[in-house]
Amino acid sequence: MQHWKPEHLQAFVSERSPRKLFDIAVHLAQDLGMDYLGLKIRIQIATQTPKLYLYSNYPNGWIERCQREDFYKQDAAANVSHSSTMPVLWTDDLYREVPQFREEACWYGLRHGWTQSVHDLQHNESQISVSRRVGDIDSGELYGNAGNVQWLCHTLHAVLGEHHLNALCPPPPKMSERELEVLRWSAAGKTANDVACILSLSQSTVNFHIRSVITKTNAANKAGAIAIAALRGWI
Numbered sequence: 001m002q003h004w005k006p007e008h009l010q011a012f013v014s015e016r017s018p019r020k021l022f023d024i025a026v027h028l029a030q031d032l033g034m035d036y037l038g039l040k041i042r043i044q045i046a047t048q049t050p051k052l053y054l055y056s057n058y059p060n061g062w063i064e065r066c067q068r069e070d071f072y073k074q075d076a077a078a079n080v081s082h083s084s085t086m087p088v089l090w091t092d093d094l095y096r097e098v099p100q101f102r103e104e105a106c107w108y109g110l111r112h113g114w115t116q117s118v119h120d121l122q123h124n125e126s127q128i129s130v131s132r133r134v135g136d137i138d139s140g141e142l143y144g145n146a147g148n149v150q151w152l153c154h155t156l157h158a159v160l161g162e163h164h165l166n167a168l169c170p171p172p173p174k175m176s177e178r179e180l181e182v183l184r185w186s187a188a189g190k191t192a193n194d195v196a197c198i199l200s201l202s203q204s205t206v207n208f209h210i211r212s213v214i215t216k217t218n219a220a221n222k223a224g225a226i227a228i229a230a231l232r233g234w235i
Contacts, residue, residue: 004031004148012155018163022055025152029130032145036110038129039156040078043164044122053164055156062108074101077115081127087116087146089137109133114142118153124165126157172234173216182209184235187226 008031012024022039029037038056045051056063066072076095077088088094090113095102105111113131130149175183178199185195192210196203210222219225229235 004028016159018160021159022156025156026057028152029149032130032148033132033135033141034113034130035132036113036130038131039153039160040127041157041161041164042125042127043161043168044124045165045168048168051164051168053160055160058110059108062105062110065104065108071101074098075115076101077129078127081115081117082125085117085119085150087114087142087149089114089142090131112137114146114149116146116150116153118150118157120157120161124157124161126153126161128153128156169232172232175213175216175234176209179209179213179216180235182206183213183226183229186210186222187230187235 005027008024008027012021012028015021015024022037025039026037036056036058038058039054041053041055043051043053054063072078076098077090080088080094090102090111092099092102110131111133112135113129114137115127115129117125117127119125128149130145181199182195185198186192190198192203192206195201196206199206210225213229214220214222214225217225217228219228226235
């Protein structure tokens, strides 16, 4: 069984630049006897369409082919991996309903490989695929290396997922402690009059804080501000 080279592993665990990290991951996949590494990160943001980010060292022709007409959506291994974290081996039988996808992938050298995924508590997902041009993958190799590949996926997901999530989600607006108190009580279903009594404030002061929160969250109304704050974990 092939193993990771220490210099590649050391570089991987200390690197935090997204592009450099993935490039090192390619070397680690190659240390395991693979030619190619592909990574698909799916970031789920509340109220937004999920965002996809693709990394690979695949041939340019295959990358361009997958982008045309969303051809990548026919990838049976990726579809199975979406609902399972077990390694999904690429076989002709797996792709029996989409033989063209399998044939074209093989033509580009993506013949022998597998796909597996990780999911986090925020419903974000990363799928990793390792593959090579020649050499069947038997069960010993698959399960002997699946743990290493899964760890590779976890690490890439943690670093690259956070990178893209931070780009998508601006930091929470600065709110005063009083604004947060008003927001929390409003989220609990209290009216402005109720909140005024609870916090020993005038109702006009409570309404002032509510208007400020609506402005800072860029919401349409109080309900919208509460929803945004709750979905993003601010309250």
